[in-house]
Amino acid sequence: MTHPRIAFIGAGNMAASLIGGLLAQGIPASHIRASDPGAEQRAKVAAEYGIELFESNAEAIAGADVIVLATKPQVLKGVCQALAPSLADGQLIVSIAAGISCASLANWLGAARPIVRCMPNTPALLRQGVSGLYANAAVSATQRQLAEQLLSAVGLALWLEEEQQIDAVTAVSGSGPAYFFLLIEAMTAAGERLGLPRAIAEQLTQQTALGAACMAIESDVDAAELRRRVTSPNGTTEAAIKTFQAGGFEALVQQALDAAANRSAELAEQLGQ
Known part of the structure; x- marks a missing residue:
């Protein structure tokens, strides 16, 4: 039709x-x-x-x-x-x-x-x-x-x-834009504390997020491989990535999505009465 x-x-x-x-x-x-x-x-x-x-x-x-x-x-x-x-x-x-x-x-x-x-x-x-x-x-x-x-x-x-x-879709993509907004917010604030004008820090962060997403979509390799390719040994990117991982970044992401999925299931139970 x-x-x-x-x-x-x-x-x-x-x-x-x-x-x-x-x-x-x-x-x-x-x-x-x-x-x-x-x-x-x-x-x-x-x-x-x-x-x-x-x-x-x-x-x-x-x-x-x-x-x-x-x-x-x-x-x-x-x-x-x-x-x-x-x-x-x-x-x-x-x-x-x-x-x-x-x-x-x-x-x-x-x-x-x-x-x-x-x-x-x-x-x-x-x-x-x-x-x-x-x-x-x-x-x-x-x-x-x-x-x-x-x-x-x-x-x-x-x-x-x-x-x-x-429930998993809700956790990953339904609520997902807010996670990226939080990261953009945090990176913009960090850039400003490093001495950049806020407007420039914001534009740098936003365009970097857009560019990274486009690369991930258009690439024939997964995100893990893309990350490895831009992480030079003993370089600036590795220093940042190691700091993220030392703070339990991956585990925190899993906990956050688990919380969102569980809440989605709870709301379905409540609203479906």
């Missing part, structure tokens, strides 16, 4: 980024609808993207092939329960709400429906995101393609074999 009809429940930043990405892919504006309780947000999204906006969720999903749940997780139960009577057979449900399992969604929606659960991250706002996707057993091959097309509009889309892997 080249031009599916897509309805967004919630028209916040992530939904808007997906809408913009879909339009850039060639999906006609007439094939995209959205609903949002805020009149100001509806007017803003309609003006920016030229799509039809509704206050009513039921009106927005009429005739849709794909329904994207893009509300806050805390309100999703009520949204789904209210939406259930308006759903048609075969409509694909794609949830980008953090921490809500496919089982909870199916329970709230009142039937065994095709559901794809996704964990995108905030660089999706710049179409530089990455998303982990999990499909339940009711999702067809065509619907998997639709879900992948949707998330690919804002970056890389990767399929998961097990739903519990969403």
